[in-house]
Amino acid sequence: MNAPTAATTATKTISFTEAYSRALHDAMEMDPRVIMLGEDIADEEGGGVFKVTKGLSTKFGSRVRTTPISEQAIVGAAVGAALAGLRPVAEIMLMNFITVPMDQIVNHAAKLRFMSGGQTHVPITIRTRTGAGAGTAGQHSDMLEAWFAHVAGMKVVIPSSPADAYGLLLGCIFDEDPCLFIEDAMTRTQTGPEPEKGRIIPLGQANVAREGTDVTVIGYGRPLRDTLVIAEKLAAEGISVEVLDLRTVSPLDTDSILKSVAKTQRAVVVHEAPRSFGAGAEVAARIQEHLYSELKAPVLRVASRDVTVPFAKVLEQEYLYKPSAIEASIRQTLNGKGRR
């Protein structure tokens, strides 16, 4: 579903895919240190299986390179080139394949700044794509952001609008730390207001996507778009939902979370990844640690099921988080003690 476009002066809209492409193009234009590598990404190979890198190799030549199917070699080369002062953007075609270069990401990209005592650092961006709903089942649909958020030194980003996708991807590329940028396969053709050219969104800062006073829904990515629609619907009933888009899963913007929940005193956390040990548990724990006595209801979580993504359409939908559960959870927090 398309989120309603917020009141904006922008007249044009663009899709997520256009936003990713534009960000990559503009980054390469802005800084000659930006280089790119990944499977099939050059124009001779079609500009990437999802066409995000289309046109870049034609314009930027050897700065854009198609690689063999060698995920360790891809991320390793990005790490090495970053150590030598470049700003590599590596594409890992789908997030499940990130299990292959885990060593390069977890043991090297994330830790070299710390282990070297700050002498070196690894400003790489790893772009990847994932999301359930397209019937690609167990090995092509996983949301694994929590794995990386759990490792000190990594930054993990999931945008929920094309304009944010553009600004946050630029944010990743020009950030001094290793960033994992996650593109949602199911929203790629959805549209939103056009971003302002060259506008970088700094990482680690959540965004109040919608102001409200009764309950805060905290999340990122696809479920946030659903949430905005639900919030609009509930507004008609007089329920005022604040929607906080984390944008960056790690580092987590605790200040913004606490500020919003201190105001509304109720919180629902949403994400597409499975519920257990997910990012939502961390958000809920932080709220509880800081705002225990101020909460009017327990912090609720909406997420997907703790199972392997199934193939059959009915099962796949049963696996996925449900927008109806977001709405139900909002109502549940309000039905508890003392709705104001």
Place this chain on the structure above:
Amino acid sequence: MTSKQDFSPATLLAVYTLALRIHLVDERFRGLLRSGRLAAVYYSPRGQEILAAAMGVHLNARDYLVTTYRGIHDQLAKGIPLRSLFAEYYGKATGACKGKGGAMHITHPASGVMVTTGVVGSGLPIANGLAWASQLKGEDRVTLCCFGDGASNIGAFHEALNLAALWKLPVIFLCQNNGYGECTPYGKATASARISDRAAAYGPNMRGVTVDGNDPEAMWTASAAAVARARSGEGPTLLEAKTFRFMGHYFGDPGAYIPKAEYDAALAKDPMPATRAAVLASGVSEAELEDLKKQIEADIDDALQFALDSPVPDLDEINRDIYADPTGAPA
């Protein structure tokens, strides 16, 4: 740079001087560990001094090194300052990595030591990236990547060699074949007769060479060719240096799995006394070599004292170098 000369007596002496430095540093570390004056994991390079030195004399500080936990000989051959090295082994604030990396993760970019990794085989893909950057920037830096024979069986090795050959990267993959990966002998872990045979699988851009890493002239000559090839943009080399590991896998490993006959045969060909004899035969006097040793020992004494006198890291170091922005550190 010595690469254009022949293997002259002066070159032999240069190789031996660097090897002796490695040898004496290693001896000192083992002594400190034995006497309980240092507590650290330690992987002795004893037996692999000559190969590192014979490569090292061809490199300058702008060249890059990626090595492993058993990498102290490579780091010294690359010119890492002794004080930074010793202080890091002691976990001191003045160490190369402020005491945050330790023995297995030495980094010192000023001398070109870019990565030391404790994960077997993981350095090769990173070395490619450093080499790729040099290629893109049009710099004539060489990237040297050191690893063991055991590492050549991990997937990353193959991914990295394929990419390096495809992209003709200025990188040297130096496999230090010491016959063992932990306790497992070469033949039980590696299906190829020689590691360098594997170069053929990566086409004409990848050159494969096996050399006696304990023979200073052979190692120096093979290194010269690999460095010249990389510097002139002709592509990567898989250079397999045959050697032997005298001290077991880690400090304290008695190496009971090594057959006595094999050990004794290797010891009879110990490259350090053999090279010393060659240096003497080339006209350098005993007295000169004694002076050389004294000078190195003095440097080591200084480095050790520096490490001992240095403060431990400030506890606040734990919050630093996680992200570029220190306020990004987790609560």
